[in-house]
Amino acid sequence: MCELLGMNANTPTDVMFSVTGLARRATEHQDGFGIAFFEGRGLRHFIDPVSALESPVAQMVQRYPIKSTNVIAHIRKATQGRVALENSHPFVRELWGRYWVFAHNGDLKDFSPRLHGAFRPVGDTDSERVFCWLMQELAKAHASVPTIAELTRTLAELLPQPARHGTFNLLLSNGVALWAHGTTKLHWVQRRHPFGAARLADEDLSLDFRATTSPDDRVVIVATAPLTRDEPWAAFAPGELRVFADGAPAG
Amino acid sequence: MCELLGMNANTPTDVMFSVTGLARRATEHQDGFGIAFFEGRGLRHFIDPVSALESPVAQMVQRYPIKSTNVIAHIRKATQGRVALENSHPFVRELWGRYWVFAHNGDLKDFSPRLHGAFRPVGDTDSERVFCWLMQELAKAHASVPTIAELTRTLAELLPQPARHGTFNLLLSNGVALWAHGTTKLHWVQRRHPFGAARLADEDLSLDFRATTSPDDRVVIVATAPLTRDEPWAAFAPGELRVFADGAPAG
Numbered sequence: 001m002c003e004l005l006g007m008n009a010n011t012p013t014d015v016m017f018s019v020t021g022l023a024r025r026a027t028e029h030q031d032g033f034g035i036a037f038f039e040g041r042g043l044r045h046f047i048d049p050v051s052a053l054e055s056p057v058a059q060m061v062q063r064y065p066i067k068s069t070n071v072i073a074h075i076r077k078a079t080q081g082r083v084a085l086e087n088s089h090p091f092v093r094e095l096w097g098r099y100w101v102f103a104h105n106g107d108l109k110d111f112s113p114r115l116h117g118a119f120r121p122v123g124d125t126d127s128e129r130v131f132c133w134l135m136q137e138l139a140k141a142h143a144s145v146p147t148i149a150e151l152t153r154t155l156a157e158l159l160p161q162p163a164r165h166g167t168f169n170l171l172l173s174n175g176v177a178l179w180a181h182g183t184t185k186l187h188w189v190q191r192r193h194p195f196g197a198a199r200l201a202d203e204d205l206s207l208d209f210r211a212t213t214s215p216d217d218r219v220v221i222v223a224t225a226p227l228t229r230d231e232p233w234a235a236f237a238p239g240e241l242r243v244f245a246d247g248a249p250a251g
Numbered sequence: 252m253c254e255l256l257g258m259n260a261n262t263p264t265d266v267m268f269s270v271t272g273l274a275r276r277a278t279e280h281q282d283g284f285g286i287a288f289f290e291g292r293g294l295r296h297f298i299d300p301v302s303a304l305e306s307p308v309a310q311m312v313q314r315y316p317i318k319s320t321n322v323i324a325h326i327r328k329a330t331q332g333r334v335a336l337e338n339s340h341p342f343v344r345e346l347w348g349r350y351w352v353f354a355h356n357g358d359l360k361d362f363s364p365r366l367h368g369a370f371r372p373v374g375d376t377d378s379e380r381v382f383c384w385l386m387q388e389l390a391k392a393h394a395s396v397p398t399i400a401e402l403t404r405t406l407a408e409l410l411p412q413p414a415r416h417g418t419f420n421l422l423l424s425n426g427v428a429l430w431a432h433g434t435t436k437l438h439w440v441q442r443r444h445p446f447g448a449a450r451l452a453d454e455d456l457s458l459d460f461r462a463t464t465s466p467d468d469r470v471v472i473v474a475t476a477p478l479t480r481d482e483p484w485a486a487f488a489p490g491e492l493r494v495f496a497d498g499a500p501a502g
Contacts (some may be wrong), residue, residue, distance in 0.1 A: 039336045039337075039372065040336065041337040042339070042373070043336070043337075044308075046297075056314070056315045057315070060311040062308060063307070064307045084290075084294040085290045086290075086294070090322075092343075093345060093373075095369075097373055098373060108424050109284065118344065118346075118368070118390070119345065120347060120348035122348055122349060123293070126345025182405075
């Protein structure tokens with residue numbers, strides 16, 4: 001299994017506190033590290049098929065305070081697919097002139113949909129295959145870029161099909177919204193005014209968000225397991241799909 | 252105008268000597284830095300819309316000796332399109348289950364082909380638009396991944412169309428071959444046994460390739476202008492298309 005981290009904010013936000021919390025878990029997830037940051041329509045995409053604790057790319061990302069409104073990160077413990085660069089999450093494709101980023105925690109058995117569209121896996125993971133299928137089905141369902149609410153309705157129709165084949169916790173973003181779907185293990189929390197302090201669950205590091213935020217800032221964090229000890233993380237119900245935009249639940 | 256750098260090798264090769272040569276030219280090309288490395292089918296893609304001399308991403312790339320058989324790098328001086336992450340070269344798309352990487356030096360005026368396929372620009376450069384058109388036309392011309400020679404024939408038919416609209420020096424790779432097309436300024440050199448030493452044209456730095464190579468190694472470097480002083484760089488003729496595979500001219 002792998003660990004997921006997603007962030008959606010209404011103002012460009014430094015996600016490094018949460019990434020540090022995620023990286024601490026890399027001792028058990030040594031098969032890959034990846035993170036994608038949207039900056040407007042643009043995307044920074046960093047992957048390395050080694051542990052986040054050893055990756056020079058992960059170290060650079062932790063030192064370089066990239067601010068973003070939408071982030072998806074992943075640390076991998078391989079279940080299907082070799083340990084290789086092309087199998088490292090998150091995966092990226094372009095659709096309707098927007099980059100789409102996808103990361104998956106879980107294991108889909110015998111999900112082999114027909115891929116007849118413009119999206120094909122480069123590597124050999126079940127995760128990239130289901131992402132290509134999702135992109136293909138979204139492209140078929142909408143002629144051009146739909147609203148967030150329309151996309152959420154289409155995803156709500158599509159996601160139960162792969163979910164029948166196994167564990168399907170996922171994060172998906174197009175740089176505007178963050179979709180999160182949980183079947184076994186996914187949690188979320190919103191940080192907003194009045195901001196407080198939080199302590200990482202896995203190490204003795206705390207951050208007072210009051211020092212770096214303004215009263216209008218809103219940030220949603222989604223993670224496999226709660227990353228902090230003193231915040232009201234909520235668990236996803238099995239099969240629950242949530243969408244976040246501007247740092248708040250949407251649609 | 253921008254500076255291009257491409258590498259194609261028959262064994263994973265450290266390209267940092269050439270990247271250092273390219274980065275020295277960043278004083279005049281401050282609007283973006285980008286480099287993409289293939290590792291097998293996988294791709295590392297680093298972009299930053301700042302000068303290569305200032306980019307922490309560029310610095311990490313220069314310190315982290317990534318070995319690759321196909322590399323495309325670019326430093327940008329904006330002509331069309333704002334200075335923004337989504338306008339930074341090289342650009343990436345997936346076709347036939349392979350990543351394709353594209354970088355362009357030049358300026359295409361009024362090249363607005365109809366984009367009716369699965370490839371749309373995310374940013375607003377002429378370069379990304381012509382790349383999407385090329386991917387669309389390759390996808391139309393071949394049902395599945397063709398041979399290098401077939402791809403070269405299709406590209407030879409396609410490239411004169413945008414080339415009529417301006418300067419169209421470009422590099423394109425799918426991780427197997429490197430295609431290079433020059434209309435005004437592009438040079439290439441092959442390094443092979445017996446290896447010697449070379450001195451960077453822009454600074455007092457030399458490298459003896461004998462220390463890091465074996466007799467079977469072959470490497471082709473393509474660059475806007477020769478990067479070294481003491482190697483037999485050859486200029487592309489106007490409109491010339493060349494393809495390199497396994498560190499040698501192909502097809």
